[in-house]
Amino acid sequence: MLMKGIVKNLLWCYLLPLLFLFGVSACQSTSGVKMVGAGASVSNAVANTVIVSVSYDGQWLSGGGGEICCVSLPEDWQPGSMVTIRWVKDPSPGVNLGGVKSPPWNKDGTTSQAWRDWMKVHESQYTKHEVTIPVPKYDEISELNLVFLPCDQVAIIIDSKEAGRIFGYLPGGDAFYPEIQRRLGVKQQCQ
Known part of the structure; x- marks a missing residue:
């Protein structure tokens, strides 16, 4: 009985962690790119729209905005690298x-049948999009920021200096969206 417990502890404490590390290093070595x-x-x-959900090369992100943890990115920018974004x-x-x-929700904060029926119709109006675009050059990773723009364009911002240029000192109110678009060089007319 004691021997069985020792073997079990050896398995859980030493062998499985080694296999895990071997597996992780094997995955990293096949691509040759260090990820962080x-x-x-x-x-x-884009005013009057909502991004419901997003994926960045298969890594699911939330929609609604704000920072989400986390994604894997190459530690160093890879020339010629492309990424697929779906939203x-x-x-x-x-x-x-x-x-x-x-329709309004119930007074107790639950959804009414009328609201659920309305939502089924509403969700059928959602549109699905996909684009494969180059990953912009970055020297220092700030975070991955996907900026959704008019005409179903997406800007990828990873570099710290670029993030400061785009998001630093933005005006509020009605000037907010146009200023981000201006800083990213977005054309106002869709083709």
Whole structure:
């Protein structure tokens, strides 16, 4: 009985961690690229839309904005690297086709059947998008920030200096979205 416990402890304490480390290092060595964890955020620079969900090369991120932890990025920028971004967009938050607004929730904070029925119709209006674009050069990783722009364009910001240039001292109110778009060089007319 004692011998069985010793073997079990050896397995859990020494052998499994070694196998895990071997497995992780094997994964890293096959790609030859050292990966690091970084924060991630989603910024929507298009008024009157909501980004519902996002994935960055298969790494799921939230929609609604703010920083999300974490994504894996190459520690050093890789020339010629491309990334696929997929997202779901709500093109008309709070309103269904024909201008039908969301019914109220119940007074106790639960959703009513009318709201759930409305939401089924509303979610059918969501649009799905996908784009494969180059990863911009970065020297120092700030975080991964995906900025959603008009015409279903996406800007990737990873470099610390670029993040400061884009997001530093932004105005509030109605000037917020146009200023982000201006700093990113976005054309106002979709083609």
